[in-house]
Amino acid sequence: MKKARILIVDDEEDLCEILKFNLEGEGFEVDEAYSAEDAITKRLDKYDLLLLDVMMGKMSGFKLAEKIRKERGSTIPIIFLTAKDTKNDTLTGFSIGADDYISKPFSIKEVVARVNAVLNRTTGKYAGEQIINVEGMEFDLNKKKLIIDNKSIYLTRKEFEILQLLIENQGRIFSREEVLNYVCKYETVVTTRTVDVNIARIRKKMGKYGKFVRSRTGYGYYFDIQ
Amino acid sequence: MKKARILIVDDEEDLCEILKFNLEGEGFEVDEAYSAEDAITKRLDKYDLLLLDVMMGKMSGFKLAEKIRKERGSTIPIIFLTAKDTKNDTLTGFSIGADDYISKPFSIKEVVARVNAVLNRTTGKYAGEQIINVEGMEFDLNKKKLIIDNKSIYLTRKEFEILQLLIENQGRIFSREEVLNYVCKYETVVTTRTVDVNIARIRKKMGKYGKFVRSRTGYGYYFDIQ
DNA sequence: AACGTTTGTAACAATTTTGTAGCAAACCTG
DNA sequence: CAGGTTTGCTACAAAATTGTTACAAACGTT
Structure with a gap:
């Protein structure tokens, strides 16, 4: 905040x-x-x-x-x-x-x-800004969007939740099961491969920052700026 | 005034x-x-x-x-x-x-x-002024109305409260639940879809400014002039 | 009670998001 | 490097969300 x-x-x-x-x-x-x-x-x-x-x-x-x-x-x-x-x-x-x-x-x-x-x-109980800054990229929790090069990047709900999970636990690897469990808690069962697709969509929207969303074969996904 | x-x-x-x-x-x-x-x-x-x-x-x-x-x-x-x-x-x-x-x-x-x-x-006619100005549109908190192109647009109580919530927290997204909770705090439970209808009515009354009341599927509604 | 106004609901259309499948590319292991 | 496995990507379809309208219930006023 x-x-x-x-x-x-x-x-x-x-x-x-x-x-x-x-x-x-x-x-x-x-x-x-x-x-x-x-x-x-x-x-x-x-x-x-x-x-x-x-x-x-x-x-x-x-x-x-x-x-x-x-x-x-x-x-x-x-x-x-x-x-x-x-x-x-x-x-x-x-x-x-x-x-x-x-x-x-x-x-x-x-x-x-x-x-x-x-x-x-x-400022109202709502207005407290909640922005995570990573490498010049802003991750706005209230507005549910990214700001990259002064441009707003709108993420869908699932995309946003996945990215939030990864960014808030920078470096930690989450298996597809873990990601799904976090994002689709009470929903119907879906293929773990849907995570891949969502990750792809997130990376695409993030442009040059997309590379920070990384994968480790056999483990899953994580966010890291190194 | x-x-x-x-x-x-x-x-x-x-x-x-x-x-x-x-x-x-x-x-x-x-x-x-x-x-x-x-x-x-x-x-x-x-x-x-x-x-x-x-x-x-x-x-x-x-x-x-x-x-x-x-x-x-x-x-x-x-x-x-x-x-x-x-x-x-x-x-x-x-x-x-x-x-x-x-x-x-x-x-x-x-x-x-x-x-x-x-x-x-x-006197009935006096009140302290409380006007929020957005993009040439006046939002009069005391008179519970909008002034657009020198014309008064009268909003109903619910409409006004919803718009006030959104405008006072510009950019921040509110879920239907949040909006309902803010507007109908102590009232009987109502469908979250009523928010949609109210939003539609607000947009209609706002005319060309209606587009600033925005939605993000999966999240809810927000006000933004960008 | 009768009227106009406000607010809520239901139903359907339009839009957006999300999931799946299939194939290509990259990765790992021997 | 060959083979199996994992990951990336795309297009399409299914699902979910939102817009809109008409109508009904609730409210307030006279």
Whole structure:
């Protein structure tokens, strides 16, 4: 699964570092900007989520957010970080919404939890990309297709399942029986030779990458890039 | 569509900013006033809805509301925000003619939902905008319709939900089971083939854009503009 | 209850996928 | 290298999936 990319915008560099370290530990890709002006120079469409400090030097997090939403028309989810206002701690009550709102001081655990929640909500439980990359070839589990040289290669269900089995167990050899058992679990019995035909079809569709789908006479098929 | 204009009156400036940001994100036009006195100086008839904090410096939200209703004879819908959730306050609010009543701490989502609800109830014609644009085709989440070549295409609820699922997860393939599960979560069991019929109806209504709703035999349906 | 609308089902046609058979090519073993 | 075995490939047929239509049931409104 593709990692979500997060941009932290906060003038407290120490805080940025702590957040970055912890979010990276959770498997996210994290960039930092130490001011709103700095953030604007970045290609924001690269990111899946923004963590914005509300109180920063010249331009506040709100202004930045407004700019991003209005001028760039971006719908990127935003979580605001704000210093806890002792006068009204009602702000701590903000939790759910189109965006989110976390008051300082906050626990790292809390931030991670909210980040995950927002990403799940905004990208939908379906949207997490699931792409296996092999030698410049993309194997997209959600879109059920290969991307080779920027071209989409559509595999049928059986083809896709066989290739998935082989790619997810790179190097391991599967006998025709094993492949059939994996692909046609509860279906009527078919000749083991059908595997050959499907392999041939897969190889053909894969073009120059077809050679990575290999056979060992007497054993079966496997996927390997060597 | 005319945007609804909202005035937020609250002395917590941060809270105002958050509400403003999120309501604007929903397509509303939003102004702020940080005190009742400040609000009075504004031309209130410009607005379609007031969000009033009950607890503010000198003049409370209730007083302000009374003033507006009695002295100006305005019937503008009002939603009160309050820190306390006591029955007394609630009753006071409704006797003045509050349209809704939200206790802090509250979620942004909740506020937005209530704002939409009140506006729909009172004017019927306003709502925050939520429009997805794809290839010159507008997909209006609030009005549950498509706009194609400046013409409104009205989708039924099921049709709309299916299309929304597909469009919001562009490229990803959904099996009939997944689509059904998403659209008919709590309903009686139906044939997976009903999805086909709904897809057909959606395609028909979408005219030249219908082709973007695609199928992959063995997998299901997906939306893609390629 | 009567009406229009939405949604589901069944049946058939059209399309795509999948399996089989047969032959050619490659592989293995002695 | 000769023979049997395994694998690659192609065309065709069978099976499965999808598109489409007409009709019926369910729903909501007046």
